[in-house]
Structures are given as C-alpha cells and as structure tokens.
Amino acid sequence: MNDDKLLLKKDYLTAFLRQLNKDYRLIVPQKNRHGDTLFSPAVDIDSLRLDLANQPQNSIKQFMLPQREVLFTYESGSGGDYRFHAAGSPDEPTIYFGVRPCDLSALLYMDVIFLHDAADPHYLQKREHSVIIGLNCKQPFEKCFCNATGNGPFLEFGADLQFTDLGDCFLVEPGRAKGEEIIRKWPQFFSPAADEDINRQYQSFLEAKDGFSRLVHVDQAVKRLRDGEVAEAVWQDLSLRCQDCGGCAYVCPTCTCFTISDYPLNDSEGERVRTWDACTFAGFTALAGGHNPVNHKQAAIRQRFMHKLKFDVEKHGRPSCVGCGRCVDICFGGTDIVRFINKACEGI
Amino acid sequence: MPEVKPLYLPLPAKIEDIIIENSQVKTFVLSFTDREYGRLFTFEPGQFMMLSVLHHGEAPISIASSPAQSGTLRLSVRRAGKLTTALLELEKGAVVGLRGPYGKAFAMREFAHKDLLFVAGGIGLAPLRSVIESCLTERERYGEITILFGSRTPSDLAFRQDIDNWRRQPGVRCMLTVDQGEPGWQENIGLVTTLFDEARISPAHTALVCGPPLMIRAVLAELSRRGLRDENIITTMERHMKCGVGVCRHCHLDDKLVCVDGPVFNLAQLRDMEVMELS
Numbered sequence A: 001m002n003d004d005k006l007l008l009k010k011d012y013l014t015a016f017l018r019q020l021n022k023d024y025r026l027i028v029p030q031k032n033r034h035g036d037t038l039f040s041p042a043v044d045i046d047s048l049r050l051d052l053a054n055q056p057q058n059s060i061k062q063f064m065l066p067q068r069e070v071l072f073t074y075e076s077g078s079g080g081d082y083r084f085h086a087a088g089s090p091d092e093p094t095i096y097f098g099v100r101p102c103d104l105s106a107l108l109y110m111d112v113i114f115l116h117d118a119a120d121p122h123y124l125q126k127r128e129h130s131v132i133i134g135l136n137c138k139q140p141f142e143k144c145f146c147n148a149t150g151n152g153p154f155l156e157f158g159a160d161l162q163f164t165d166l167g168d169c170f171l172v173e174p175g176r177a178k179g180e181e182i183i184r185k186w187p188q189f190f191s192p193a194a195d196e197d198i199n200r201q202y203q204s205f206l207e208a209k210d211g212f213s214r215l216v217h218v219d220q221a222v223k224r225l226r227d228g229e230v231a232e233a234v235w236q237d238l239s240l241r242c243q244d245c246g247g248c249a250y251v252c253p254t255c256t257c258f259t260i261s262d263y264p265l266n267d268s269e270g271e272r273v274r275t276w277d278a279c280t281f282a283g284f285t286a287l288a289g290g291h292n293p294v295n296h297k298q299a300a301i302r303q304r305f306m307h308k309l310k311f312d313v314e315k316h317g318r319p320s321c322v323g324c325g326r327c328v329d330i331c332f333g334g335t336d337i338v339r340f341i342n343k344a345c346e347g348i
Numbered sequence B: 001m002p003e004v005k006p007l008y009l010p011l012p013a014k015i016e017d018i019i020i021e022n023s024q025v026k027t028f029v030l031s032f033t034d035r036e037y038g039r040l041f042t043f044e045p046g047q048f049m050m051l052s053v054l055h056h057g058e059a060p061i062s063i064a065s066s067p068a069q070s071g072t073l074r075l076s077v078r079r080a081g082k083l084t085t086a087l088l089e090l091e092k093g094a095v096v097g098l099r100g101p102y103g104k105a106f107a108m109r110e111f112a113h114k115d116l117l118f119v120a121g122g123i124g125l126a127p128l129r130s131v132i133e134s135c136l137t138e139r140e141r142y143g144e145i146t147i148l149f150g151s152r153t154p155s156d157l158a159f160r161q162d163i164d165n166w167r168r169q170p171g172v173r174c175m176l177t178v179d180q181g182e183p184g185w186q187e188n189i190g191l192v193t194t195l196f197d198e199a200r201i202s203p204a205h206t207a208l209v210c211g212p213p214l215m216i217r218a219v220l221a222e223l224s225r226r227g228l229r230d231e232n233i234i235t236t237m238e239r240h241m242k243c244g245v246g247v248c249r250h251c252h253l254d255d256k257l258v259c260v261d262g263p264v265f266n267l268a269q270l271r272d273m274e275v276m277e278l279s
C-alpha cells in the first residue's frame, strides 16, 4: 500500500480544475490565440486551453517577481512632507498548476534569494499565498538539460502536490501541507495508488531520463570555472556577440536581478516601481559620470555565467541554472548558457 | 517563514541644517520625522543609507556623522547626476526619504590602540569622517590619528569646518593637498601619496582609504610598498546600487555584493577578487 500516493483520472482533470478555480486563482499553461504556450490565469474553465504538452515560454517567475511591480506610492504634501505607502498585491490564494521540475527548482532558488538572503515582503506576500502543483516531465523537450543541472526530469520535493503523467491518469504525491489540504477538501477526485502505479511512475522516469536529446557538460563547466580554467577569450568572444537584449534574463526562471525607479504621476505623487533588469546590460553597473567598473565589451556576459555556475555553486551548493533551455531558444547572439558551457569545455 | 520587515520602505527625514562645503558638495543634517524611530536608530561608521528625493529614486550615501551624535544624521553629497542635483537644490525644512543603515562597517574594535591613517580624496572623506568623529569621542582608545586629504583645487576643499576642528585636537595631524594650486595656497600640491614621507607612514599603521578609483589604486599600492599588511589597508568600494540589501545584484563585485559584503573591504579581501580598481 502507498497511503499517501493517489491517482487522479485524466477524465476528472477538468472537473478538478473547476473546483480549484472556485477557491483559488488558478495559473496554468495555456495556449493563446497565437499558438504560444504561457502560464496565465484561468478565467473560465470551459474555455481553458490547457497545454501540458509543451513547455510554457514564461515561467512562474512572472507572477512571483512580476516584470513590473509597484512597491510603493509616494506623495509629498504641502508642508514639505514626503511619504511612502506600501502597494501590496491582493492576498489572493493562487494555485500554479503544471509547474515542471525546472521551474519548481527555480522557485525554490527564488525562495532562498528573497526569503532567506533578504526578507522581501513583496515576494513573501505572493509566495505565502501560492500553492504549487508540480508536473514531472515524462518527455524532455528538445532544448532541455535539467538532467545535467541535477533537478529533473522528475522532482521529489518542493511542490505542494506533485503530478506524474501515467497515461490515463496522474499519480499524485502530496508534498506539503497545502497539498494535503486540497486532497482533504476534494477527496472525490482521488483514489489510492497501487504498487503497480508506482512501478509505472518509475518506468516513466527511466524513459524520461533517457529521453534527453542533448548532452550538456554542466559539471565540467562548473569544474573549469572553479579551477579558473576558462580562457579569457571565451568571455570576450561571447561578450562581443551579446546583443544586449536581456532576453536570456527575462525568460530565465532564476534570473532575478531587478531595478527600482520612480514614475511621477503628477507634481507631488508617484509610484516606486520594481522592474526586471539584466546584468548583461551595459548600464547595469554604470556609475554617475559614465564610469563603469565592468568593461562591457569584454565582460558583458561574465557575471551572468559566473553567478549561475560558480558563485551560486560556492554559496548554495548547486548551480542556479535549472536547465530549462529557454535562453537557448531566445538568444540570437549565440551567447546562451549552453553555448557558453560548450565553449568553456572545449579542448577537454 | 522569516519575519517581514518593511525592506524597501523609506522613512521621512527632515533637513535640519545644510553646510555648503563647496560649489558641488553640501552636508545635510537630517532627523527622522518620527522622533522615536530617530532616537532608537543606530548604525556603525562605514555604513550607508539609501536616500530618496521626490521623483528621483534612491542613491546610496555614506553616513558622515558619528553614531555618538544621536538624533541627527549627516550626509555629505556631491553633485553627480539627477538625484544629487535635485537634493542640492533642497532647502532647510525639506523632507527626504531614508532607509538603512546598510553594509558592513569598519571594524572599529580592531582599531583600538592603533595608529590610524586616513587617506581621502574629495567626497571620500564622508565615510571616514564618521570614523574620525567616533575616534574623537573616545580619544584615549586610539593611537595617533593622521588625516591626509586631497582635493582638486583649494576652492574645492570640502569639510573645512571639520579640518579646522581636527587640527585643534591633541594627537591629530591633518595634512592637505590639491592637484592644482591657487594663489595663497600654502599647503601641498600633488597626489595625496606625495604627503606620505612627511606623514611618516610606518608598517604599524592601520590605513583607511576612500576616494576615486584612480586615487585608491595609487594609494593602496604605495601603502603596500611601505610595508603595511594587506589586512591593515582598508578601503570602501563604490558600485551602482538599487536595493541595498543583497538582492538586485547591481553592486556585484566578482563573487561579492558590495551592499552586503562591503562597502568596506581590506586589501587582502580585494586581492582575492577581480577588482577593476586594482587592475
């Protein structure tokens, strides 16, 4: 017997999501009218275009750390006063459904950055109200390499409920209290899983593990960076090719750099806004007066890869690239992380 | 889940007084409008505040006063761009936003009974002023104090009131230099390092250095050459900053973040990193 493991028939999925949507805001991968798959809020379950077959182009970073987020409104009164008022997001319990191991690992990484390293109230507010329903990857996508970053294609922790596609049903594994609560609330959708179902999950894992179409030597690159063996020419070549578009940072589920700026609404009021930023931008490190401690031509991409593959390994014990492959798709300068890793490993 | 502090919330602070240091630098004496908050507010020399000016966002500014000076906070600011220009136009009674203090401070405890050498260029004296003023409130705790201060020209010389005051203190020497002299200038002309012989710098000195990158590079090299240990050569690093609390990553310096791992670093730490100021 597997007390805590359950089955959810695929025939019940729509009904299950409909129930969830009554009590929660529901964010799921949906195909939009252009045919792109994106995590987006489910408005009406009957017109839902749920897409669990493709990788969402965005990650749930978009909701935890919105691309544009008002942190404060401010005002200056007649007496020369000047005050800030926190602009919180609504405390709406939100379920993120269909979060794959890469994006789930990225979320756990964001937790470390925003809750452990600093206690960011704006992130915490959204995170506290989130319920994560993970989905293991039974068939890795073409650009994926989470096997090499060590966080996929299956993940056993981190989600509130973890789903595995077994063909006609999902195996459902409760991970955290919030997941158990959902099962308690709507037991009618679930039936106990048998040993045979666990075997099927294991078979599916083995197939997925062998299903990667590329071999990315993340470990080798990490080692060469640690040992200072990556040639200066590698940084320079790739930095010169970087088009300064920031696309990699925007699609990356673990790129969390941001900037904060004021947007005046009128003479005496305005908003203080946090927006995504990218360490690859020339202006990211520029000081007043034009001085820049980073030589952009030679090192535009250096911080990005050093941070993901060296500094975070030293600090957190693992690289902060989760192998989702999104930057590979988006980078037209040819300076995505896979190309960096390949170059860094050349001659081995 | 960790306790939530209002991480990025600036609190209103009133400009109580303004000291015009030169055409580009003013010192603002500030107090939090929430008196109780101001009374409980503590910091250590070397730390900085994130300063908000209406519609202009925030800038990191070192605290120039001593923690012993309770109730008010001094920030000395040089006109550099938009925010600082707007700030310099504000008058007494105006309100700015402050959050902090942030960053690693100077390790004051390690300075006890040491001969201290302060080397500053221009606005770089601001964070060192906090240390100097702290030392002066407990004068007997520290050895000889030597202050070397460089400016572009005599008219650019900021912190004159402070210099006059320091020169009256026992066991304090304060030597000035400018890049370009003007008629009537009686003191040194040349890089701040040209004062080193007269200042009788010895390997026993603990040096605190703050100024523009080129000055820092020259001074650190010369202090090293004169036998000071890397651990006893201490400086501050300037980087672009947005959050001040180690998340936005604007202030990256190799594997460190200047806002939380710095801005105070000793030369031994800097040598372990790739630092533009040293190369």
Ligand SMILES: Cc1cc2nc3c(=O)[nH]c(=O)nc-3n(C[C@H](O)[C@H](O)[C@H](O)COP(=O)(O)OP(=O)(O)OC[C@H]3O[C@@H](n4cnc5c(N)ncnc54)[C@H](O)[C@@H]3O)c2cc1C
Residues within 6 Å of the ligand: A286, A287, A288, A289, B048, B057, B058, B059, B060, B061, B062, B063, B075, B076, B077, B078, B079, B080, B081, B082, B083, B084, B085, B123, B126, B127, B237, B238, B239, B240, B241, B242, B263
């Ligand atoms: C730890 C620390 C302590 C500092 N202490 C002082 C001080 O005591 N007195 C003083 O006059 N100056 C100090 N500075 C420098 C001061 O922060 C900049 O001169 C100021 O941010 C320039 O802002 P601006 O809007 O006037 O310039 P602009 O050129 O108009 O804007 C520069 C842009 O870069 C951002 N920025 C963030 N950090 C910096 C930075 N460090 N330098 C330049 N731009 C930055 C600004 O927010 C703005 O968006 C310090 C800097 C640091 C890092």
Ligand code: SF4
Residues within 6 Å of the ligand: A248, A251, A252, A253, A254, A255, A308, A320, A321, A322, A323, A324, A325, A326, A327, A328, A337
């Ligand atoms: S660096 Fe690229 S592959 Fe790695 S997590 Fe970010 S977007 Fe995905």
Ligand code: FES
Residues within 6 Å of the ligand: B240, B241, B242, B243, B244, B245, B246, B247, B248, B249, B250, B251, B252, B257, B258, B259, B260
């Ligand atoms: S200023 Fe944001 S990390 Fe240092």
